[in-house]
Amino acid sequence: MGIFGGQGDPERSMALLWAAPGAGDTRVAPGPRPGLSVDAIVEAAIAVADAGPVEGLSMRAVAERLGRSSMALYTYVPGKGELLDLMYDRVHAELPTRYDPDGGWRAAVTAWAGDLRAFYLRHPWVLQVSYARPVLGPNEQAVLEALTGILYETGLPARTLRSVVSALFHFVRGMAQTIAESRLAATATGVSDREWWVSRAGMLEKVAPDFAERFPMSVRLGRETADQYDDGAEGTSYLERGAEETFGTGLAVLLEGIEATRRNTSPGGSPEPGGAPWSPEGRAP
Amino acid sequence: MGIFGGQGDPERSMALLWAAPGAGDTRVAPGPRPGLSVDAIVEAAIAVADAGPVEGLSMRAVAERLGRSSMALYTYVPGKGELLDLMYDRVHAELPTRYDPDGGWRAAVTAWAGDLRAFYLRHPWVLQVSYARPVLGPNEQAVLEALTGILYETGLPARTLRSVVSALFHFVRGMAQTIAESRLAATATGVSDREWWVSRAGMLEKVAPDFAERFPMSVRLGRETADQYDDGAEGTSYLERGAEETFGTGLAVLLEGIEATRRNTSPGGSPEPGGAPWSPEGRAP
Protein backbone atom coordinates (compact mmCIF):
# COMPACT_ATOMS: atom_id res chain seq x y z
CA MET A 1 0.00 0.00 0.00
CA GLY A 2 1.19 2.43 -0.44
CA ILE A 3 1.16 6.12 -0.89
CA PHE A 4 3.44 7.16 -3.66
CA GLY A 5 6.16 9.69 -3.31
CA GLY A 6 6.85 12.58 -5.59
CA GLN A 7 6.98 12.29 -9.32
CA GLY A 8 7.82 15.85 -10.25
CA ASP A 9 11.41 16.40 -11.26
CA PRO A 10 13.24 13.43 -9.74
CA GLU A 11 16.55 15.26 -9.99
CA ARG A 12 15.36 17.87 -7.56
CA SER A 13 14.02 15.19 -5.21
CA MET A 14 17.31 13.35 -5.17
CA ALA A 15 19.23 16.55 -4.60
CA LEU A 16 17.01 17.39 -1.64
CA LEU A 17 17.39 13.88 -0.23
CA TRP A 18 21.13 13.75 -0.47
CA ALA A 19 21.84 17.37 0.41
CA ALA A 20 24.46 17.79 3.12
CA PRO A 21 22.69 18.53 6.40
CA GLY A 22 23.98 22.06 7.15
CA ALA A 23 24.49 23.21 3.58
CA GLY A 24 23.49 26.49 1.97
CA ASP A 25 23.94 28.96 4.80
CA THR A 26 25.51 31.84 2.95
CA ARG A 27 22.86 34.04 1.51
CA VAL A 28 23.35 36.35 -1.44
CA ALA A 29 20.02 36.28 -3.26
CA PRO A 30 17.64 39.21 -3.28
CA GLY A 31 14.16 38.95 -1.85
CA PRO A 32 12.80 38.66 1.65
CA ARG A 33 14.67 36.52 4.16
CA PRO A 34 13.31 32.95 4.13
CA GLY A 35 11.35 32.34 7.29
CA LEU A 36 11.27 28.61 6.83
CA SER A 37 13.55 25.89 5.57
CA VAL A 38 13.16 22.46 4.09
CA ASP A 39 14.46 21.00 7.33
CA ALA A 40 11.94 22.86 9.45
CA ILE A 41 9.09 21.80 7.19
CA VAL A 42 10.14 18.17 7.23
CA GLU A 43 10.44 18.25 10.99
CA ALA A 44 7.00 19.79 11.41
CA ALA A 45 5.48 17.30 9.01
CA ILE A 46 6.99 14.40 10.94
CA ALA A 47 5.54 15.78 14.14
CA VAL A 48 2.11 16.04 12.56
CA ALA A 49 2.29 12.53 11.13
CA ASP A 50 3.51 11.00 14.39
CA ALA A 51 0.67 12.62 16.28
CA GLY A 52 -2.15 10.80 14.55
CA PRO A 53 -3.45 8.86 11.59
CA VAL A 54 -1.83 9.44 8.20
CA GLU A 55 -4.90 11.18 6.87
CA GLY A 56 -4.16 13.94 9.35
CA LEU A 57 -1.01 14.80 7.46
CA SER A 58 -2.12 17.62 5.18
CA MET A 59 -0.23 20.54 3.76
CA ARG A 60 -2.59 22.80 5.67
CA ALA A 61 -1.86 21.04 8.95
CA VAL A 62 1.90 21.23 8.48
CA ALA A 63 1.73 24.90 7.54
CA GLU A 64 -0.47 25.72 10.49
CA ARG A 65 2.08 24.20 12.83
CA LEU A 66 4.63 26.56 11.34
CA GLY A 67 2.36 29.58 11.37
CA ARG A 68 2.19 29.88 7.61
CA SER A 69 -0.32 29.28 4.88
CA SER A 70 -0.23 25.97 3.09
CA MET A 71 0.96 27.58 -0.10
CA ALA A 72 4.08 28.90 1.58
CA LEU A 73 5.40 25.33 1.76
CA TYR A 74 5.50 25.08 -2.01
CA THR A 75 8.33 27.60 -2.01
CA TYR A 76 10.55 25.00 -0.37
CA VAL A 77 9.14 21.66 -1.41
CA PRO A 78 7.72 20.64 -4.80
CA GLY A 79 4.65 18.93 -3.38
CA LYS A 80 3.28 16.57 -0.82
CA GLY A 81 4.79 13.49 -2.38
CA GLU A 82 8.31 14.85 -2.23
CA LEU A 83 7.74 16.02 1.32
CA LEU A 84 6.76 12.50 2.24
CA ASP A 85 9.93 11.14 0.67
CA LEU A 86 11.98 13.56 2.72
CA MET A 87 10.14 12.68 5.92
CA TYR A 88 10.61 9.02 5.15
CA ASP A 89 14.31 9.20 4.78
CA ARG A 90 14.80 11.65 7.62
CA VAL A 91 13.28 9.42 10.29
CA HIS A 92 15.36 6.48 9.17
CA ALA A 93 18.34 8.33 10.63
CA GLU A 94 17.07 7.17 14.02
CA LEU A 95 18.09 3.62 13.29
CA PRO A 96 21.52 2.18 14.11
CA THR A 97 23.81 1.83 11.13
CA ARG A 98 25.94 -0.92 12.55
CA TYR A 99 25.41 -4.04 14.64
CA ASP A 100 28.04 -5.80 16.66
CA PRO A 101 29.13 -8.84 14.63
CA ASP A 102 30.84 -10.50 17.59
CA GLY A 103 27.66 -12.04 18.96
CA GLY A 104 27.05 -13.82 15.69
CA TRP A 105 24.66 -13.05 12.88
CA ARG A 106 21.59 -14.43 14.67
CA ALA A 107 21.89 -12.02 17.56
CA ALA A 108 22.61 -9.17 15.19
CA VAL A 109 19.60 -9.90 12.97
CA THR A 110 17.42 -10.21 16.06
CA ALA A 111 18.59 -6.82 17.30
CA TRP A 112 18.11 -5.30 13.86
CA ALA A 113 14.56 -6.64 13.62
CA GLY A 114 13.67 -5.44 17.10
CA ASP A 115 14.98 -1.96 16.39
CA LEU A 116 13.14 -1.76 13.11
CA ARG A 117 9.94 -2.94 14.71
CA ALA A 118 10.18 -0.32 17.44
CA PHE A 119 10.96 2.29 14.82
CA TYR A 120 7.86 1.46 12.78
CA LEU A 121 5.77 1.64 15.89
CA ARG A 122 7.15 5.08 16.65
CA HIS A 123 6.42 6.25 13.11
CA PRO A 124 3.58 4.17 11.74
CA TRP A 125 3.07 6.45 8.76
CA VAL A 126 6.39 5.19 7.38
CA LEU A 127 4.60 1.94 6.60
CA GLN A 128 2.34 3.84 4.24
CA VAL A 129 5.14 4.80 1.91
CA SER A 130 5.45 2.56 -1.10
CA TYR A 131 8.58 0.50 -1.32
CA ALA A 132 8.22 -0.61 -4.91
CA ARG A 133 10.08 2.40 -6.21
CA PRO A 134 12.17 3.11 -3.18
CA VAL A 135 12.86 6.58 -1.96
CA LEU A 136 16.60 5.85 -2.23
CA GLY A 137 17.71 8.28 0.43
CA PRO A 138 20.91 7.91 2.43
CA ASN A 139 19.36 6.89 5.73
CA GLU A 140 17.20 4.09 4.48
CA GLN A 141 20.16 2.91 2.47
CA ALA A 142 22.13 2.73 5.70
CA VAL A 143 19.52 0.44 7.26
CA LEU A 144 19.73 -1.86 4.28
CA GLU A 145 23.50 -1.70 4.43
CA ALA A 146 23.51 -2.76 8.08
CA LEU A 147 21.36 -5.80 7.44
CA THR A 148 23.29 -6.78 4.34
CA GLY A 149 26.52 -6.59 6.29
CA ILE A 150 25.17 -8.85 8.98
CA LEU A 151 23.85 -11.39 6.52
CA TYR A 152 27.06 -11.63 4.55
CA GLU A 153 28.39 -13.30 7.69
CA THR A 154 26.14 -16.24 6.99
CA GLY A 155 28.05 -17.09 3.85
CA LEU A 156 24.86 -17.38 1.82
CA PRO A 157 25.14 -16.78 -1.91
CA ALA A 158 24.15 -13.30 -2.99
CA ARG A 159 20.88 -14.23 -4.64
CA THR A 160 19.66 -16.14 -1.62
CA LEU A 161 20.80 -13.29 0.55
CA ARG A 162 18.68 -10.87 -1.42
CA SER A 163 15.63 -13.04 -0.83
CA VAL A 164 16.35 -13.24 2.86
CA VAL A 165 16.65 -9.47 3.08
CA SER A 166 13.25 -9.12 1.44
CA ALA A 167 11.66 -11.71 3.64
CA LEU A 168 12.98 -10.09 6.79
CA PHE A 169 11.77 -6.65 5.76
CA HIS A 170 8.33 -7.91 4.85
CA PHE A 171 8.07 -9.82 8.08
CA VAL A 172 8.98 -6.88 10.28
CA ARG A 173 6.85 -4.47 8.31
CA GLY A 174 3.85 -6.74 8.39
CA MET A 175 4.07 -7.46 12.08
CA ALA A 176 4.58 -3.82 12.95
CA GLN A 177 1.72 -2.78 10.75
CA THR A 178 -0.69 -5.08 12.49
CA ILE A 179 0.15 -3.57 15.84
CA ALA A 180 0.24 -0.01 14.58
CA GLU A 181 -3.14 -0.27 12.94
CA SER A 182 -4.55 -1.96 15.95
CA ARG A 183 -3.41 0.90 18.17
CA LEU A 184 -4.75 3.40 15.73
CA ALA A 185 -8.12 1.74 15.62
CA ALA A 186 -8.25 1.60 19.38
CA THR A 187 -7.62 5.29 19.89
CA ALA A 188 -9.78 6.28 16.94
CA THR A 189 -12.83 4.31 18.01
CA GLY A 190 -12.29 4.17 21.75
CA VAL A 191 -12.80 0.41 21.64
CA SER A 192 -9.96 -1.72 22.98
CA ASP A 193 -8.76 -4.80 21.12
CA ARG A 194 -10.19 -7.10 23.68
CA GLU A 195 -13.60 -5.43 23.66
CA TRP A 196 -13.57 -5.48 19.90
CA TRP A 197 -12.80 -9.17 19.70
CA VAL A 198 -15.29 -10.12 22.34
CA SER A 199 -18.04 -8.16 20.68
CA ARG A 200 -17.10 -9.52 17.28
CA ALA A 201 -17.13 -13.08 18.55
CA GLY A 202 -20.61 -12.57 19.87
CA MET A 203 -21.85 -11.26 16.56
CA LEU A 204 -20.25 -14.15 14.73
CA GLU A 205 -22.13 -16.62 16.83
CA LYS A 206 -25.41 -14.97 15.98
CA VAL A 207 -24.79 -14.50 12.31
CA ALA A 208 -22.95 -17.77 11.63
CA PRO A 209 -24.12 -20.42 14.07
CA ASP A 210 -22.47 -23.11 11.98
CA PHE A 211 -19.05 -21.53 12.33
CA ALA A 212 -17.50 -24.44 14.21
CA GLU A 213 -18.48 -26.94 11.52
CA ARG A 214 -17.41 -24.75 8.65
CA PHE A 215 -14.05 -23.78 10.10
CA PRO A 216 -12.92 -26.55 12.42
CA MET A 217 -9.20 -25.87 12.11
CA SER A 218 -9.57 -22.20 12.93
CA VAL A 219 -11.69 -23.04 15.94
CA ARG A 220 -9.15 -25.58 17.08
CA LEU A 221 -6.33 -23.09 16.71
CA GLY A 222 -8.33 -20.53 18.63
CA ARG A 223 -9.07 -23.00 21.40
CA GLU A 224 -5.50 -24.16 21.74
CA THR A 225 -4.06 -20.67 21.92
CA ALA A 226 -6.80 -19.00 23.94
CA ASP A 227 -6.71 -17.76 27.49
CA GLN A 228 -3.01 -17.19 27.54
CA TYR A 229 -3.27 -13.48 27.94
CA ASP A 230 -6.30 -13.41 30.15
CA ASP A 231 -4.45 -12.35 33.25
CA GLY A 232 -5.61 -8.78 32.78
CA ALA A 233 -2.17 -7.29 33.28
CA GLU A 234 -1.77 -3.58 32.76
CA GLY A 235 0.39 -1.82 30.21
CA THR A 236 0.36 -3.33 26.79
CA SER A 237 -2.91 -4.53 25.43
CA TYR A 238 -4.24 -8.03 25.07
CA LEU A 239 -3.51 -8.25 21.39
CA GLU A 240 -0.14 -6.61 21.66
CA ARG A 241 1.18 -9.16 24.10
CA GLY A 242 0.11 -11.87 21.72
CA ALA A 243 1.70 -9.98 18.86
CA GLU A 244 4.98 -9.76 20.69
CA GLU A 245 5.15 -13.49 21.09
CA THR A 246 4.12 -13.95 17.49
CA PHE A 247 6.91 -11.64 16.42
CA GLY A 248 9.56 -13.39 18.43
CA THR A 249 8.51 -16.85 17.37
CA GLY A 250 8.09 -15.93 13.74
CA LEU A 251 11.49 -14.34 13.67
CA ALA A 252 13.01 -17.42 15.26
CA VAL A 253 11.46 -19.58 12.56
CA LEU A 254 12.93 -17.33 9.92
CA LEU A 255 16.35 -17.53 11.53
CA GLU A 256 16.06 -21.31 11.64
CA GLY A 257 15.31 -21.20 7.96
CA ILE A 258 18.38 -19.12 7.24
CA GLU A 259 20.51 -21.48 9.29
CA ALA A 260 19.13 -24.54 7.54
CA THR A 261 19.54 -23.00 4.11
CA ARG A 262 23.08 -22.08 5.04
CA ARG A 263 23.82 -25.67 5.96
CA ASN A 264 22.29 -26.97 2.76
CA THR A 265 24.25 -24.51 0.67
CA SER A 266 27.70 -24.33 2.20
CA PRO A 267 28.90 -27.82 1.13
CA GLY A 268 29.31 -26.22 -2.26
CA GLY A 269 26.30 -27.89 -3.77
CA SER A 270 23.30 -26.27 -5.37
CA PRO A 271 22.85 -22.58 -4.53
CA GLU A 272 19.14 -23.10 -4.02
CA PRO A 273 17.57 -23.95 -0.68
CA GLY A 274 15.74 -27.21 -0.57
CA GLY A 275 12.02 -27.73 -0.84
CA ALA A 276 9.54 -27.85 -3.65
CA PRO A 277 10.20 -25.46 -6.52
CA TRP A 278 7.79 -22.66 -6.95
CA SER A 279 6.37 -21.48 -10.25
CA PRO A 280 4.52 -18.22 -10.69
CA GLU A 281 1.20 -19.43 -12.01
CA GLY A 282 -1.54 -19.55 -9.45
CA ARG A 283 -4.06 -22.30 -9.63
CA ALA A 284 -7.09 -20.24 -8.73
CA PRO A 285 -9.50 -19.15 -11.51
CA MET B 1 -1.03 0.59 4.98
CA GLY B 2 -4.22 0.49 5.61
CA ILE B 3 -7.49 1.84 4.72
CA PHE B 4 -9.94 1.11 7.44
CA GLY B 5 -13.21 -0.59 6.92
CA GLY B 6 -16.52 0.54 8.22
CA GLN B 7 -17.14 1.58 11.76
CA GLY B 8 -20.81 2.35 11.63
CA ASP B 9 -23.04 -0.28 13.15
CA PRO B 10 -20.88 -3.40 13.13
CA GLU B 11 -23.97 -5.61 13.49
CA ARG B 12 -25.20 -4.48 10.13
CA SER B 13 -21.76 -5.00 8.59
CA MET B 14 -21.53 -8.52 9.88
CA ALA B 15 -25.03 -9.33 8.71
CA LEU B 16 -24.18 -8.09 5.23
CA LEU B 17 -20.96 -10.08 5.18
CA TRP B 18 -22.49 -13.34 6.27
CA ALA B 19 -25.76 -13.02 4.40
CA ALA B 20 -26.64 -16.07 2.35
CA PRO B 21 -25.84 -15.36 -1.32
CA GLY B 22 -29.31 -15.55 -2.82
CA ALA B 23 -31.31 -14.38 0.17
CA GLY B 24 -34.15 -11.88 0.29
CA ASP B 25 -35.87 -12.49 -3.02
CA THR B 26 -39.47 -12.27 -1.93
CA ARG B 27 -40.57 -8.69 -1.90
CA VAL B 28 -43.39 -7.39 0.24
CA ALA B 29 -42.30 -3.92 1.27
CA PRO B 30 -43.87 -0.78 -0.16
CA GLY B 31 -41.90 1.75 -2.14
CA PRO B 32 -40.43 1.70 -5.60
CA ARG B 33 -38.76 -1.46 -6.83
CA PRO B 34 -35.06 -1.41 -5.92
CA GLY B 35 -33.03 -0.86 -9.06
CA LEU B 36 -29.82 -1.97 -7.44
CA SER B 37 -28.66 -4.52 -4.92
CA VAL B 38 -25.79 -4.88 -2.52
CA ASP B 39 -24.36 -7.59 -4.74
CA ALA B 40 -24.50 -5.44 -7.86
CA ILE B 41 -22.83 -2.55 -6.05
CA VAL B 42 -20.08 -4.74 -4.67
CA GLU B 43 -19.47 -6.21 -8.08
CA ALA B 44 -19.28 -2.80 -9.72
CA ALA B 45 -16.96 -1.54 -7.03
CA ILE B 46 -14.63 -4.49 -7.52
CA ALA B 47 -14.56 -3.82 -11.24
CA VAL B 48 -13.68 -0.19 -10.62
CA ALA B 49 -10.97 -1.07 -8.12
CA ASP B 50 -9.44 -3.75 -10.32
CA ALA B 51 -9.24 -1.33 -13.22
CA GLY B 52 -6.84 1.10 -11.65
CA PRO B 53 -5.23 2.58 -8.57
CA VAL B 54 -7.14 2.49 -5.31
CA GLU B 55 -7.66 6.24 -5.32
CA GLY B 56 -9.88 5.70 -8.34
CA LEU B 57 -12.36 3.84 -6.19
CA SER B 58 -14.85 6.55 -5.27
CA MET B 59 -18.52 6.36 -4.54
CA ARG B 60 -19.12 8.54 -7.58
CA ALA B 61 -17.15 6.20 -9.82
CA VAL B 62 -19.04 3.14 -8.62
CA ALA B 63 -22.38 4.89 -8.97
CA GLU B 64 -21.54 6.13 -12.44
CA ARG B 65 -20.78 2.58 -13.54
CA LEU B 66 -24.27 1.66 -12.38
CA GLY B 67 -25.97 4.69 -13.88
CA ARG B 68 -26.95 6.19 -10.54
CA SER B 69 -25.94 9.10 -8.37
CA SER B 70 -23.44 8.45 -5.63
CA MET B 71 -26.03 8.99 -2.93
CA ALA B 72 -28.14 6.15 -4.24
CA LEU B 73 -25.51 3.73 -2.99
CA TYR B 74 -26.13 4.78 0.57
CA THR B 75 -29.53 3.17 0.40
CA TYR B 76 -27.86 -0.22 0.20
CA VAL B 77 -24.56 0.21 1.93
CA PRO B 78 -23.79 2.23 5.08
CA GLY B 79 -20.69 3.87 3.66
CA LYS B 80 -17.49 3.44 1.75
CA GLY B 81 -15.74 1.55 4.53
CA GLU B 82 -18.40 -1.12 4.72
CA LEU B 83 -18.44 -1.39 0.94
CA LEU B 84 -14.72 -2.04 1.05
CA ASP B 85 -15.20 -4.78 3.62
CA LEU B 86 -17.76 -6.44 1.39
CA MET B 87 -15.53 -6.19 -1.66
CA TYR B 88 -12.67 -7.57 0.36
CA ASP B 89 -14.46 -10.64 1.47
CA ARG B 90 -16.20 -11.19 -1.85
CA VAL B 91 -13.02 -11.50 -3.89
CA HIS B 92 -11.56 -13.95 -1.42
CA ALA B 93 -14.11 -16.43 -2.72
CA GLU B 94 -11.83 -16.86 -5.71
CA LEU B 95 -9.29 -18.72 -3.64
CA PRO B 96 -9.28 -22.50 -3.14
CA THR B 97 -10.59 -23.63 0.21
CA ARG B 98 -8.73 -26.88 0.33
CA TYR B 99 -5.31 -28.17 -0.66
CA ASP B 100 -4.43 -31.74 -1.32
CA PRO B 101 -2.67 -33.03 1.80
CA ASP B 102 -1.27 -36.09 0.05
CA GLY B 103 1.72 -34.29 -1.41
CA GLY B 104 2.84 -33.22 2.04
CA TRP B 105 2.53 -29.92 3.83
CA ARG B 106 5.43 -28.30 1.99
CA ALA B 107 3.85 -28.74 -1.41
CA ALA B 108 0.50 -27.61 -0.05
CA VAL B 109 1.91 -24.46 1.56
CA THR B 110 3.79 -23.68 -1.64
CA ALA B 111 0.59 -24.00 -3.65
CA TRP B 112 -1.31 -21.91 -1.14
CA ALA B 113 1.29 -19.16 -1.26
CA GLY B 114 1.39 -19.13 -5.04
CA ASP B 115 -2.37 -18.90 -5.28
CA LEU B 116 -2.51 -16.10 -2.75
CA ARG B 117 0.21 -14.22 -4.52
CA ALA B 118 -1.56 -14.48 -7.86
CA PHE B 119 -4.78 -13.40 -6.17
CA TYR B 120 -3.19 -10.26 -4.71
CA LEU B 121 -1.77 -9.40 -8.09
CA ARG B 122 -5.23 -9.74 -9.63
CA HIS B 123 -6.73 -7.49 -6.94
CA PRO B 124 -3.98 -5.24 -5.63
CA TRP B 125 -6.43 -3.02 -3.75
CA VAL B 126 -7.03 -5.89 -1.34
CA LEU B 127 -3.58 -5.17 0.05
CA GLN B 128 -4.79 -1.74 1.10
CA VAL B 129 -7.35 -3.09 3.51
CA SER B 130 -6.20 -3.11 7.09
CA TYR B 131 -5.74 -6.49 8.70
CA ALA B 132 -5.40 -5.31 12.26
CA ARG B 133 -9.11 -5.51 12.86
CA PRO B 134 -9.94 -8.14 10.31
CA VAL B 135 -13.01 -7.99 8.19
CA LEU B 136 -14.01 -11.42 9.51
CA GLY B 137 -16.02 -12.48 6.52
CA PRO B 138 -16.62 -16.08 5.50
CA ASN B 139 -14.36 -16.18 2.48
CA GLU B 140 -11.26 -14.80 4.08
CA GLN B 141 -11.92 -17.14 6.96
CA ALA B 142 -11.86 -20.01 4.52
CA VAL B 143 -8.41 -19.01 3.28
CA LEU B 144 -7.13 -18.97 6.82
CA GLU B 145 -8.84 -22.28 7.47
CA ALA B 146 -7.10 -23.87 4.50
CA LEU B 147 -3.65 -22.77 5.62
CA THR B 148 -4.30 -23.76 9.21
CA GLY B 149 -5.39 -27.19 8.09
CA ILE B 150 -2.23 -27.66 6.09
CA LEU B 151 0.00 -26.52 8.89
CA TYR B 152 -1.56 -28.76 11.49
CA GLU B 153 0.05 -31.54 9.48
CA THR B 154 3.43 -30.32 10.64
CA GLY B 155 2.68 -31.20 14.23
CA LEU B 156 3.82 -27.83 15.45
CA PRO B 157 2.32 -26.60 18.73
CA ALA B 158 -0.57 -24.20 18.33
CA ARG B 159 1.25 -21.08 19.42
CA THR B 160 4.10 -21.66 17.01
CA LEU B 161 1.61 -22.46 14.32
CA ARG B 162 -0.06 -19.11 14.84
CA SER B 163 3.26 -17.35 14.36
CA VAL B 164 3.96 -19.30 11.22
CA VAL B 165 0.57 -18.38 9.81
CA SER B 166 1.31 -14.72 10.44
CA ALA B 167 4.77 -14.93 8.95
CA LEU B 168 3.48 -16.61 5.81
CA PHE B 169 0.73 -14.05 5.32
CA HIS B 170 3.08 -11.13 5.81
CA PHE B 171 5.59 -12.64 3.45
CA VAL B 172 3.12 -13.19 0.64
CA ARG B 173 1.45 -9.84 1.16
CA GLY B 174 4.72 -7.98 1.20
CA MET B 175 6.09 -9.67 -1.88
CA ALA B 176 2.86 -9.18 -3.81
CA GLN B 177 2.65 -5.57 -2.76
CA THR B 178 6.08 -4.80 -4.13
CA ILE B 179 5.15 -6.17 -7.51
CA ALA B 180 1.71 -4.64 -7.54
CA GLU B 181 2.98 -1.19 -6.70
CA SER B 182 5.72 -1.53 -9.20
CA ARG B 183 3.24 -2.34 -11.95
CA LEU B 184 1.03 0.51 -10.86
CA ALA B 185 3.90 2.96 -10.92
CA ALA B 186 4.92 1.76 -14.36
CA THR B 187 1.50 2.28 -15.93
CA ALA B 188 0.88 5.51 -14.03
CA THR B 189 4.13 7.17 -15.02
CA GLY B 190 4.87 5.40 -18.27
CA VAL B 191 8.37 4.63 -17.04
CA SER B 192 9.36 0.98 -16.91
CA ASP B 193 11.16 -0.50 -13.91
CA ARG B 194 14.35 -0.84 -15.80
CA GLU B 195 14.29 2.72 -17.10
CA TRP B 196 13.48 3.97 -13.64
CA TRP B 197 16.37 2.12 -12.03
CA VAL B 198 18.84 3.11 -14.69
CA SER B 199 17.88 6.74 -14.45
CA ARG B 200 17.95 6.62 -10.66
CA ALA B 201 21.35 5.02 -10.63
CA GLY B 202 22.67 7.81 -12.80
CA MET B 203 21.31 10.45 -10.47
CA LEU B 204 22.78 8.67 -7.46
CA GLU B 205 26.21 8.78 -8.98
CA LYS B 206 25.97 12.52 -9.47
CA VAL B 207 24.48 13.35 -6.12
CA ALA B 208 26.43 10.85 -4.00
CA PRO B 209 29.79 10.16 -5.62
CA ASP B 210 31.01 8.51 -2.41
CA PHE B 211 28.23 5.90 -2.51
CA ALA B 212 30.56 2.92 -2.92
CA GLU B 213 32.58 3.86 0.16
CA ARG B 214 29.55 4.61 2.29
CA PHE B 215 27.60 1.48 1.39
CA PRO B 216 30.09 -1.22 0.43
CA MET B 217 27.85 -4.16 1.32
CA SER B 218 24.96 -2.87 -0.76
CA VAL B 219 27.26 -2.30 -3.69
CA ARG B 220 28.67 -5.77 -3.31
CA LEU B 221 25.22 -7.30 -3.19
CA GLY B 222 24.25 -5.32 -6.24
CA ARG B 223 27.33 -6.43 -8.12
CA GLU B 224 26.94 -10.09 -7.24
CA THR B 225 23.29 -10.25 -8.27
CA ALA B 226 23.44 -7.95 -11.28
CA ASP B 227 23.11 -8.80 -14.95
CA GLN B 228 21.05 -11.88 -14.39
CA TYR B 229 18.00 -10.51 -16.08
CA ASP B 230 19.70 -8.53 -18.75
CA ASP B 231 18.74 -10.84 -21.54
CA GLY B 232 15.97 -8.48 -22.57
CA ALA B 233 13.34 -11.18 -22.78
CA GLU B 234 9.78 -10.15 -23.46
CA GLY B 235 6.78 -10.64 -21.23
CA THR B 236 7.30 -9.97 -17.59
CA SER B 237 9.41 -7.01 -16.66
CA TYR B 238 12.97 -6.90 -15.47
CA LEU B 239 12.04 -6.39 -11.85
CA GLU B 240 9.25 -8.92 -11.89
CA ARG B 241 11.44 -11.75 -12.97
CA GLY B 242 13.77 -10.92 -10.11
CA ALA B 243 10.79 -10.71 -7.78
CA GLU B 244 9.64 -14.16 -8.80
CA GLU B 245 12.94 -15.68 -7.88
CA THR B 246 12.97 -13.71 -4.64
CA PHE B 247 9.54 -15.04 -3.83
CA GLY B 248 10.41 -18.64 -4.47
CA THR B 249 13.66 -18.51 -2.58
CA GLY B 250 12.23 -16.60 0.36
CA LEU B 251 9.37 -19.04 0.63
CA ALA B 252 11.80 -21.94 0.55
CA VAL B 253 13.76 -20.38 3.40
CA LEU B 254 10.57 -20.05 5.39
CA LEU B 255 9.67 -23.66 4.76
CA GLU B 256 13.14 -24.70 5.86
CA GLY B 257 12.55 -22.77 9.02
CA ILE B 258 9.27 -24.53 9.67
CA GLU B 259 10.91 -27.88 9.06
CA ALA B 260 13.79 -27.10 11.38
CA THR B 261 11.48 -25.79 14.08
CA ARG B 262 9.41 -28.91 13.73
CA ARG B 263 12.46 -31.07 14.25
CA ASN B 264 13.52 -29.07 17.28
CA THR B 265 10.08 -29.29 18.79
CA SER B 266 8.80 -32.77 18.10
CA PRO B 267 11.11 -34.66 20.51
CA GLY B 268 8.77 -33.35 23.17
CA GLY B 269 11.14 -30.72 24.45
CA SER B 270 10.60 -26.99 24.68
CA PRO B 271 7.74 -25.66 22.57
CA GLU B 272 9.89 -22.72 21.44
CA PRO B 273 12.02 -22.78 18.32
CA GLY B 274 15.71 -22.30 18.92
CA GLY B 275 17.66 -19.12 18.53
CA ALA B 276 18.19 -16.03 20.58
CA PRO B 277 15.18 -14.83 22.55
CA TRP B 278 13.66 -11.60 21.46
CA SER B 279 12.53 -8.85 23.77
CA PRO B 280 10.29 -6.00 22.67
CA GLU B 281 12.45 -3.01 23.53
CA GLY B 282 14.30 -1.53 20.61
CA ARG B 283 17.73 -0.15 21.17
CA ALA B 284 17.41 2.88 18.95
CA PRO B 285 16.89 6.31 20.55
Added chain:
DNA sequence: CAGAACTCCTTATGCCGTACGGTATTATCG
Protein backbone atom coordinates in the same frame (compact mmCIF):
# COMPACT_ATOMS: atom_id res chain seq x y z
C1' DC C 1 -57.94 6.61 -1.63
C1' DA C 2 -54.80 7.82 2.53
C1' DG C 3 -50.65 7.10 4.57
C1' DA C 4 -46.51 4.81 5.21
C1' DA C 5 -42.34 2.99 3.41
C1' DC C 6 -39.10 3.07 0.19
C1' DT C 7 -35.67 4.60 -3.82
C1' DC C 8 -33.30 8.06 -5.72
C1' DC C 9 -31.92 12.80 -6.50
C1' DT C 10 -30.22 17.69 -5.70
C1' DT C 11 -27.88 20.49 -2.89
C1' DA C 12 -24.61 21.76 0.55
C1' DT C 13 -20.68 21.28 3.96
C1' DG C 14 -16.12 20.77 4.90
C1' DC C 15 -12.14 18.56 3.81
C1' DC C 16 -8.07 17.79 0.37
C1' DG C 17 -3.82 19.19 -3.07
C1' DT C 18 -2.37 22.76 -5.65
C1' DA C 19 -2.58 26.36 -9.83
C1' DC C 20 -2.58 31.31 -10.40
C1' DG C 21 -1.71 35.95 -9.56
C1' DG C 22 -0.75 39.65 -6.41
C1' DT C 23 1.96 42.10 -2.72
C1' DA C 24 5.64 43.13 0.19
C1' DT C 25 10.55 42.57 1.05
C1' DT C 26 15.33 42.62 -0.09
C1' DA C 27 19.30 42.42 -2.81
C1' DT C 28 22.13 44.43 -6.69
C1' DC C 29 23.12 47.85 -10.34
C1' DG C 30 23.13 52.52 -12.22
Added chain:
DNA sequence: CGATAATACCGTACGGCATAAGGAGTTCTG
Protein backbone atom coordinates in the same frame (compact mmCIF):
# COMPACT_ATOMS: atom_id res chain seq x y z
C1' DC D 1 19.40 57.53 -4.06
C1' DG D 2 16.10 55.21 -7.24
C1' DA D 3 15.09 51.42 -10.44
C1' DT D 4 14.92 46.58 -11.23
C1' DA D 5 14.76 41.91 -10.40
C1' DA D 6 14.32 38.04 -7.48
C1' DT D 7 12.09 36.03 -3.76
C1' DA D 8 8.65 34.72 0.23
C1' DC D 9 4.31 34.51 1.33
C1' DC D 10 -0.75 34.94 0.94
C1' DG D 11 -5.81 34.97 -0.83
C1' DT D 12 -8.61 32.96 -3.83
C1' DA D 13 -10.24 29.43 -6.69
C1' DC D 14 -10.85 24.78 -8.95
C1' DG D 15 -11.98 20.23 -9.05
C1' DG D 16 -12.02 16.29 -6.31
C1' DC D 17 -13.65 13.53 -2.18
C1' DA D 18 -17.37 11.38 1.53
C1' DT D 19 -21.56 12.15 3.15
C1' DA D 20 -25.45 14.89 5.80
C1' DA D 21 -30.16 16.80 4.96
C1' DG D 22 -34.21 17.13 2.85
C1' DG D 23 -37.33 16.65 -1.07
C1' DA D 24 -39.70 14.19 -5.09
C1' DG D 25 -41.61 10.37 -6.95
C1' DT D 26 -43.15 5.29 -6.54
C1' DT D 27 -45.45 1.38 -4.63
C1' DC D 28 -47.20 -1.16 -1.10
C1' DT D 29 -50.88 -1.93 2.94
C1' DG D 30 -55.00 -0.50 5.14
